[in-house]
């Protein structure tokens with residue numbers, strides 16, 4: 001809305017932050033981007049998210065909203081005149097929330113296991129990761145987007161992980177496209193949308209970031 005003061009506390013490589021960036025871009029909301037140092041958290045982040053002390057945080061007219069999926073729902077409710085993200089039907093809304101929650105519980109956790117573990121644990125994570133992507137591929141079916149004809153909540157939740165796939169694949173030495181060609185084709189198609197392409201990061205840069213994390217935390 002005109003006159004809104006919107007600031008996003010974020011970290012460039014964060015898939016959670018990217019969700020918020022896509023949602024704001026879809027709604028054409030102007031905002032100030034504020035990159036945070038997570039190894040030396042600033043006073044603003046600690047004040048705006050005293051519970052989890054994590055990014056992303058959306059600060060709207062001085063009020064903080066935390067947790068990426070909650071932020072995306074908030075954005076959808078506040079800027080409701082443009083590009084609806086959640087369906088209006090209660091059952092379809094519940095389904096969208098289910099799959100977005102699945103992305104958090106499965107893809108994020110398993111992806112992290114791929115670059116923080118080795119040997120059997122890593123192999124198990126890779127298998128579970130592919131199985132989870134196949135379930136998502138089945139849910140997508142032949143639709144252009146998870147919710148149907150337009151980009152919606154589940155797409156916003158999932159697509160940021162696409163720019164992390166190269167890091168998972170390179171570190172885990174496996175190939176996602178060979179097992180999930182339809183899902184990868186969908187991700188590539190979505191990247192043709194400016195709201196998505198400008199919100200995601202270069203996979204090589206993400207990979208370099210993950211390599212840095214592995215060294216820093218002795219995961220390698």
Ligand SMILES: N[C@@H](CCC(=O)N[C@@H](CS)C(=O)NCC(=O)O)C(=O)O
Nearest residue numbers: 014016038053054055056067068069
């Ligand atoms: N469930 C949260 C996850 C956010 C999250 O894990 N943020 C990370 C960066 S990607 C963070 O701020 N980490 C700093 C910390 O945990 O101290 C969301 O969806 O927003």
